[in-house]
Amino acid sequence: MDSPSGSVDRPEGVLEGVNADSLAARHGTPLQVYSANAIRNRIRSLHAALQGLDALVCFAAKANSCHAILNLMAENGVGADIVSVGELERCLRAGISGSRMVFSGVGKTEAEMSRALECGVGRFNVESVDELDGLQRVAAQRGLIACAAVRVNPDVDALTHAKISTGKAENKFGVGMSEARTWFEQARQRPNVRLDGLHVHIGSQILDLGPFRQALDRVAEFHRELVAAGHAITSIDVGGGLGVCYREGHDHPPDVAAYVEVVRHALREFRGRIVLEPGRWLVAEAGVLLTRVIRVKQGEQRRFLIIDAAMNDLLRPSLYEAWHDIVAVRQASGPMIAYDIVGPVCETGDTFALARELPECQAGDLLAIKTTGAYGTSMASSYNSRPLLAEVMIDDGRSALIRQRQSLDAMIAGEVTSPQWISA
Numbered sequence: 001m002d003s004p005s006g007s008v009d010r011p012e013g014v015l016e017g018v019n020a021d022s023l024a025a026r027h028g029t030p031l032q033v034y035s036a037n038a039i040r041n042r043i044r045s046l047h048a049a050l051q052g053l054d055a056l057v058c059f060a061a062k063a064n065s066c067h068a069i070l071n072l073m074a075e076n077g078v079g080a081d082i083v084s085v086g087e088l089e090r091c092l093r094a095g096i097s098g099s100r101m102v103f104s105g106v107g108k109t110e111a112e113m114s115r116a117l118e119c120g121v122g123r124f125n126v127e128s129v130d131e132l133d134g135l136q137r138v139a140a141q142r143g144l145i146a147c148a149a150v151r152v153n154p155d156v157d158a159l160t161h162a163k164i165s166t167g168k169a170e171n172k173f174g175v176g177m178s179e180a181r182t183w184f185e186q187a188r189q190r191p192n193v194r195l196d197g198l199h200v201h202i203g204s205q206i207l208d209l210g211p212f213r214q215a216l217d218r219v220a221e222f223h224r225e226l227v228a229a230g231h232a233i234t235s236i237d238v239g240g241g242l243g244v245c246y247r248e249g250h251d252h253p254p255d256v257a258a259y260v261e262v263v264r265h266a267l268r269e270f271r272g273r274i275v276l277e278p279g280r281w282l283v284a285e286a287g288v289l290l291t292r293v294i295r296v297k298q299g300e301q302r303r304f305l306i307i308d309a310a311m312n313d314l315l316r317p318s319l320y321e322a323w324h325d326i327v328a329v330r331q332a333s334g335p336m337i338a339y340d341i342v343g344p345v346c347e348t349g350d351t352f353a354l355a356r357e358l359p360e361c362q363a364g365d366l367l368a369i370k371t372t373g374a375y376g377t378s379m380a381s382s383y384n385s386r387p388l389l390a391e392v393m394i395d396d397g398r399s400a401l402i403r404q405r406q407s408l409d410a411m412i413a414g415e416v417t418s419p420q421w422i423s424a
């Protein structure tokens with residue numbers, strides 16, 4: 001980096017001494033960059049906090065499904081939480097075995113469940129009785145026993161953004177304790193499903209451990225009740241959700257040891273396997289999005305910084321009005337100026353920040369949008385026919401392209417230019 005090292009505002013943490021300008025020059029912008037070491041460090045500290053527990057960390061592949069990231073998880077002993085057959089196939093190709101995967105989601109089709117059974121997926125987190133019956137059907141067809149957990153909805157407010165809050169009774173996720181109870185009571189009716197697990201996930205970007213503790217306490221109480229009724233529970237999956245810092249000095253995510261301590265305390269009477277499904281916490285802070293200023297535009301009321309990244313590259317600000325710290329890569333002196341930082345997409349919602357203070361910028365300047373390693377490229381699209389962005393990994397002073405920028409041909413592949421009409 002050209003800027004002085006040690007400044008908390010610079011993106012050195014991710015770029016680790018690799019020159020951002022040369023990366024941007026080599027690969028173009030917008031460019032998503034990850035630090036492999038930052039991800040390894042997160043995995044290491046989570047594993048250290050879990051020491052002594054029979055725990056399996058399953059990375060929520062939705063947070064980042066790029067092959068190299070999933071491969072890093074596999075190499076460091078992390079399994080996967082998947083929600084589609086697409087994620088299943090990606091994880092298999094990246095070296096994560098089916099037995100180290102849990103399959104979540106409200107809309108698993110029987111075809112997806114069947115393929116997952118074929119691949120030996122370790123556990124199905126079941127979210128409705130219809131799904132449970134479907135799992136019984138496909139497991140019987142294959143002559144297999146499916147291991148399953150019921151995803152309970154604890155009716156707890158995770159105190160996060162409404163769109164990523166999943167643990168309230170009004171949400172589509174999981175089932176209430178009373179319905180879950182009947183599933184266990186009727187277990188004999190589904191001989192190809194071994195229902196011996198509990199699962200809970202109350203939401204994402206959790207900064208306050210209170211609701212997480214409350215949800216786990218409810219699960220622990222339910223566990224005690226099930227055991228007393230004679231049901232064997234061998235696995236409790238506590239979901240994901242641990243939050244990260246998107247805004248320096250404002251977001252104060254819990255320490256991972258404190259988070260694990262909540263799990264240890266709530267499940268102190270449980271002797272089986274504990275599954276964790278972190279997504280964001282493992283990868284978000286390991287990523288920055290490099291983007292160039294296309295032009296500065298002085299509007300009638302506001303000053304716009306128009307950059308070459310857009311909502312199709314990083315949807316979170318548009319979708320959740322999420323804050324991301326944004327810094328100029330080169331340290332500039334002089335007064336700070338308030339810019340509305342916007343992309344080129346033809347929507348007013350294509351806005352990364354309002355009245356954000358930066359040193360005076362001009363066309364060609366390189367900016368870094370921070371904390372973009374999770375729910376960035378995995379939510380990217382080619383809206384406005386903008387190709388999917390390139391991705392690069394940094395590892396010990398080296399860099400490697402891990403996803404090519406999408407070509408025009410790849411973007412339109414699959415579109416039929418001369419439709420063959422058939423009568424309905």
Ligand SMILES: Cc1ncc(COP(=O)(O)O)c(C=O)c1O
Binds near residue numbers: 278374
């Ligand atoms: C079932 C489940 N597990 C885990 C996660 C990962 O959450 P996070 O990335 O906040 O850790 C999600 C996110 O939506 C989820 O739905």
